[in-house]
Amino acid sequence: MTLAFDNVTYTYPGTRTGVFDLAFRIAPGELVALVGASGSGKTTALKLLAGFVAPDAGRIRIAGEDVGGHPAEARRLGVVFQNYALFPHLSAWENVAFPLRVRGLPGPVRRAEAMAMLERVGMGARTGAMPHQLSGGQQQRVALARALVFEPRGLLLDEPLSALDAALRVEMRDEILRVQREAGIATLLVTHDQEEALSLADRVAVMREGRIVQIGAPRELYDAPADAFVAGFLGQSNLLAGTVRQPGLVETPIGCLACDTGALRRGETVTLLVRPERIEPLREPPEPGEAGLFAGRLTADRFLGAVRRLDFAVGSGTIRLETHRREPILGLRVPPDAVRLIAG
Numbered sequence: 001m002t003l004a005f006d007n008v009t010y011t012y013p014g015t016r017t018g019v020f021d022l023a024f025r026i027a028p029g030e031l032v033a034l035v036g037a038s039g040s041g042k043t044t045a046l047k048l049l050a051g052f053v054a055p056d057a058g059r060i061r062i063a064g065e066d067v068g069g070h071p072a073e074a075r076r077l078g079v080v081f082q083n084y085a086l087f088p089h090l091s092a093w094e095n096v097a098f099p100l101r102v103r104g105l106p107g108p109v110r111r112a113e114a115m116a117m118l119e120r121v122g123m124g125a126r127t128g129a130m131p132h133q134l135s136g137g138q139q140q141r142v143a144l145a146r147a148l149v150f151e152p153r154g155l156l157l158d159e160p161l162s163a164l165d166a167a168l169r170v171e172m173r174d175e176i177l178r179v180q181r182e183a184g185i186a187t188l189l190v191t192h193d194q195e196e197a198l199s200l201a202d203r204v205a206v207m208r209e210g211r212i213v214q215i216g217a218p219r220e221l222y223d224a225p226a227d228a229f230v231a232g233f234l235g236q237s238n239l240l241a242g243t244v245r246q247p248g249l250v251e252t253p254i255g256c257l258a259c260d261t262g263a264l265r266r267g268e269t270v271t272l273l274v275r276p277e278r279i280e281p282l283r284e285p286p287e288p289g290e291a292g293l294f295a296g297r298l299t300a301d302r303f304l305g306a307v308r309r310l311d312f313a314v315g316s317g318t319i320r321l322e323t324h325r326r327e328p329i330l331g332l333r334v335p336p337d338a339v340r341l342i343a344g
């Protein structure tokens, strides 16, 4: 079933903060991630969909129906929060069976369905365990099973993995995606973690001050961010202020860069985005004046395992590159097709 925000605005009483004119839909089986700085309105959007707060303007629709007047429990959405919120005095299967009890299903059916759902999330061997006997990742699986057991019309995930350690987070990402795909359910994920958003979501919406600045497929946002804010928010980026010198050539603090300047005219100012992994490391210092090649002074060299992240002082600017190479890097090349013009 489709979940939809139709031009939804909500401000907290007595304040000017909230969310403004949210307009997007989540198709059945689709996962949309909301990302943005702390306070940008992600959780507020989720609360509107869940029915914890009601819009001041616009409509929330589930499967086409305006659910504005429906209380949270009548919306039939599965919700998973960061802190699992399992009932401590109920075993894993009793936790999962709880929503079925609320809905009045008979005991044997509740038990059978809870067991089957725990099996699906990889917890078939621990159905009788109490929450305190389970690890964080296992508790989160139980919470996911509880959110899905009553065949909800949509799934809402609010920072579901942020309490887990890094390795478990990556494992649980795959798990969530598998279960969500199997259930074919429209899902809204709120996360701080850009890698989580990029790897899980069909579409990512970047929020800023209560508004969606850009929404699109992860690759689209990464490769063609609408502006410097989105570029800086998703992944590492070099943002260079530039002035068009002639068609195809922009002057920047690190020197002149060749790139597609489109319809821009000489003298116009632009912001250039160059992703660090698109810059080519050179093992030999370049000859002075060679176009697109730069010598620089290494100011930081961070070993991150799979890659090294290097900062170079070049001209009056700095530039960051990422490489898997281990040898000394004595210069860099900025290929013209690695440079993208964006709004400042």
Ligand SMILES: Nc1ncnc2c1ncn2[C@@H]1O[C@H](COP(=O)(O)OP(=O)(O)OP(=O)(O)O)[C@@H](O)[C@H]1O
Pocket (backbone or CB within 6 Å): 012, 013, 015, 017, 018, 036, 037, 038, 039, 040, 041, 042, 043, 044, 045, 192
């Ligand atoms: N109950 C409330 N009363 C008044 N203002 C609130 C309330 N809850 C949130 N806000 C404000 O609304 C704005 C959006 O908050 P929200 O919790 O949606 O942000 P968020 O993007 O989820 O942040 P975080 O990543 O820190 O959870 C913030 O400025 C916040 O201070």
